[in-house]
Amino acid sequence: MGITIGGTEPAAKVPLAGPTLSARVDSAWFQLAREHQVVDAEGRFLITTTMEGPWVPVRIHGALHMAEHLVGRNAPPGHAEFVTMALDGSVMCGVTTEEYDVWLVVDRERIKTPPPPPPDVEAFRAATRRKQELEKRYAPERLEEPLDDGWVLLAFHRHTKNLRRLHEIPDEFSRSLFHGLLGDTRPSADEPPQRLTESQAQELGERLGIPVDTSSFGYFLEFQNAEAKNRQSQARAIAPHLLS
Incomplete structure (x- = not known):
């Protein structure tokens, strides 16, 4: 994940060893996200699974389950890989899995460009539908x-x-x-x-x-x-x- 490149030190580490890894990662992310205003007062923020986007606007409703599902390829729940950003693009909080810990990295210094434009939700949905149609065509029942x-x-x-x-x-x-x-x-x-x-x-x-x-x-x-x-x-x- 690009946010950890160049010697960036993690703001928090969550050991892979131990029970309830997903819940521990979600809790650590939420604490940092609130502390650094990644999540606004209404629970809104941007999220992506790659640094290239697309950045998708989301809002927290109920319990968090991000670390359970947003993981690396073939990785078990809790081995999280995702990046979150404040709606105004002022700060990012990335989550990535290293050898022994899940790292949480807060980054303000590297954000020198204007915030990303709001994603075109309809275009994103249309692209998703096209992908699903293509997969259906090449992967029937x-x-x-x-x-x-x-x-x-x-x-x-x-x-x-x-x-x-x-x-x-x-x-x-x-x-x-x-x-x-x-x-x-x-x-x-x-x-x-x-x-x-x-x-x-x-x-x-x-x-x-x-x-x-x-x-x-x-x-x-x-x-x-x-x-x-x-x-x-x-x-x-x-x-x-x-x-x-």
Whole structure:
């Protein structure tokens, strides 16, 4: 997190060891935020999970649960990563997880520019809707039963490495399409997934009539039995080794 770069000393530290970490981090943040006027009298402030924004205006209602949810990738609750700012842009309070403690950093010195403009909430919501629509397009509902042994097309997101789409390949297509892609490879549930080139994935998508986005996804063919299809469809498996 950029707010801790350059030798900035924390205003408070919360040890990772011990119970109720999320509650302890939230309590420490709230104390500092009130003390340094990050939060105004009505409980309002700006928040973001990256220094680049977007800065979202929020208001405290009831109990705090920020440290429980605003964490680093795959991190447990309490391992917080977020930045808060006063509405007028005069002071920031960043929360970031280090090796043994969660650091809380208050920063006034680095804020030399005018406060960020108020976020366009409607534009933010529209961008969120577009993202959700895109994810829905490339990550439809799970495979429908009954499931049979056969070929599947796997699409792993290049950044998250999550399985975002799992296509069943109809038998009539697999018999005619795959010889050019896989050569003499025989269908076997013991064989590892076969990576497709971008051109192969595009060609297969066109033949099957399914959307293919090679800039965001890496594509693989795999022969799976019905049990493996069901398990992978339910789990949305992560396969970092395939995209390394």
